Amino acid sequence: MNKSNPPKLAERFFRWICAQSNLEGLEGDLYELYERRAKKQGHRKANWYYLLDMLTLMRGSVVQINFNNSKSNKMGMILNYIKIAFRNGLRRKSFTLINLFGLTLGITAVLFISVYLWEETHYDRYQTNGENKYRLYDRLERESGDVSLITTVPPPIAEALEANFSQIKKAGRIYFDYGGTVFQIGDKSFSETNGYYAEFDALDILDVEIIAGTRDGLKEPRSFILSESLFIKFFEGAPFNNQTVQLGSSTFSIVGVYKDFPDQSHVNPDYLVSFELLKNYTPEERMNSWLWHQFTTYVEFEDGVNVKAFEEEAQRFVKERSAKELEAHGISYTTHFQSFHDIHLHSSAFEQDTFDRSSYQNVFFLGIAALIILFIACLNFVNLTSAQAIGRAKEVGIRKFVGAGKGQVFVQHCIESLLYVLIAGALTLGLLFVLLPEFNQFTEKEFELVDLFTPPRILAYLGALVALGVLAGAYPATLLTRVRAIDIVHGLKIHRVKVGKHFAVFNPRQILVAVQYVLSVGLIIISVVVYEQFQFMREADLGFDKENLILISTVGSMRRDLESTRQAFSEYSNIKNITFSYSVPGGIVAGDGIIIPRLNNKDQSANVFVTDHQFLKTMELELIAGRDFKLQNASDHSQAFVLNEEAVRTFDLGNPEDAIGEVIHWKHWNHQDSLKKGKVIGVVRDFNVKSMHKEVSPAAIHLLDSYMPNMIVRIGNGDLKKTIEFLEEKYSVYAPQRPFEFTFLDQTFDDFYRKEEKMAQLFGLFTVLTIVTALIGLLGLVNFNINKRSKELSIRKILGAGRLNIYVLLVKKYIFLICISLMISTPIAYYMANGWLDDFAYRITLDALIFIKVLGLILCLTLIVVSWRAIKGLQTNPADKLRTE
């Protein structure tokens, strides 16, 4: 008969845990039951019951976990190690506190960052078949050599690809609802800005889940589907019942409600509009234009398609179709596919990307910073523990003398450091609890404790802590295993016991301190540079005064007669100027381009501002040649352009004065064949319409009777609150039912630098953390050194050494150490900071001053820490120290 056996591991465990005196009888019973069940129910079941039985036996009264087990007393020793660890910890309170504090800081930082990184790197994983889903983007190239990447592509691509290639399962488009929509429900109105026109295929690809109504209703042009949360906001919890909403004078129906997109989705619309509506009001020729880059397009491939190879095929195809149209415009582009998984982190290079995106570099940097902090915290721990190891030498000697082997000493000290790490880990959880709201605010995410403590995460956390404890404990433990019992029993002085070479200039501990300094000085330099660049960008001269400019979206009744509207709004004394404009600096600017016949007949890339005659005055742009637009001059309206200096330079028009009179053509938006022909009447100083990441680009300003969605108001320094109230009152005359919304233009510009601001804040935070940890480590070390040398110092004092003398003796070693680390880290930091600054078109120059500031700061902090302890040491009475002898 084939004999089956109960699980080996369980058997061994039972033998290990069970008291010897009880083992045989119990084991026998277990086997007997096992055999009986194996015969009756098969050995699989018998195995389970075996484990179950064993589990029921796990009670103190039965197995009698016996620490004086005759075989070994491992348990007893471990308990003893823990007891000794606590006693030692309590005896050296400051050392313990410093150690725990440093570790807790490090672990907390890493925990938070890892949570954040996990979140950031797991965007767009919720879609079914996500690995087959891609977003299209185009690489646009103008004849001038301008290259830009854009994630909105021309409308016909989706359909053409789907129809012509079998590799594509589905292709769908969405179109951002520019300017947003004002919904009127009963007597309330809501202004919503986060919506898209969406095709059914796009809904499929994005896995939009309808929870009420049907999406088929979207075939009707005047229809919406709303996200669950928006629906609740609109109807305050009323059930779905095909409600209707008013948009101005027309009625739209709500045909469905969809489940909110997950937080980790690149696109997260509040409402979706029927794509038919878009088709209805967009001219046929536009919808077939291979040039109109305005549609976010998604495709889903069939399984097993090689997308890289297909990309080339698709590029050829698109090129063929679009060639004719593109030639006339001096533009060419190639189409690319971006995997859904890459959208969130690999999109920072794209223009006009309205989606939730972050940057790979940020995530990468954060990871590095977390590792550096943890590394420094560990170094501290290793450093402090090995420094105080010398005080433990006697204990280790005695242990060895009564029979402890190297392995046991090693295990003891590893367990001790493991204890420290675990306690720090527990403290971290407390901190996590306290800091979570702050963290959420900073990262603009919503983490909850429940999400953070899923079983796999808890396991990973514990595993990481154990690994950390063992790693950090290994070095000091190894040092201690080298203590020789013979030295102790010979009665040698403890500090003569060889525990590493303590008196050499570059012993391992000092190298550790130096490494800490290298890292923290590097971080400080970089963070100061980031901060200064951020300040520089915020305060930089944009070429116009961005303060005191208020931006208001116009409504139809305001646009009917711009002059009278201007009059009405200008009545208040604190309002200086008002201009109506199509595009706004800081917003999306029409990059249609202009034609300069003298050069050639092609489009020249330029930011074109379609605006009115008050634009220059309101923006306070400085004229350097020619004149401003005049209202009375009819020709200024139909045939005049104002350029900026950069345009004059780029298009080789000579001096600003020479450029006056240059002939310029501009293609009308709606009928591309009709040209507006005019002359340059003025040149203004360069002004920056985008962030400082980019160079100033050529700009042309002209007047047009057009739809003007923006009103820009220049206000004085008077009472801001009253001014806003006035504007609101006036606004309500024109748009009684719309909520009054406005933005300050400087905020718009500040938003460009939000990423840098966050970076600056983060860097600042990390820098403070690293400095604090490094200084804590230093403090511990100085503390230890002074204690160790207290006798030496006392004797020096008695023999007449002055305070200054002793002070210098104590401090000079650290100054030396720091100078060396500064020399190492400064060039590295310089190199890295320079690399970061290269991303900016306008950047600060790195001068010696920044470095001197940082070095001064570090030296000061170090001196304060060292001196604080040193002076305390100097004030002790030498007699106290020597009397015990």
Next chain:
Amino acid sequence: MKGSNIGEFEELVMLSVGILQEEAYGISIKDELEVRTNRKPSIGALHSALNRLEKKGLLKSFLEGPTEDRRGRRKRFYQLTLTGKEVLAGIYEQRKEMIQLIPNLIFNS
């Protein structure tokens, strides 16, 4: 500890040990309990009770008789000690007295 205070399950275990006489060890006691009382004690609960009773001095135990299905492990046999027998008898007396004090209690016989 005062020996005579034992729980119901402990009492049943002791009775089983008494019934089985020379043959009382973990598995046989468990089987006996299953047959007589219709409950299925886990061997953990059983051994815990046996250990407690031994500590109280109501049972004594010795190892004997390895068999093949126990892979050579001996059985731990249990026997009632003198005190154990007295306690059982005491419990019986006590119950009998108390039951007789209940008037009109009719036994099915």
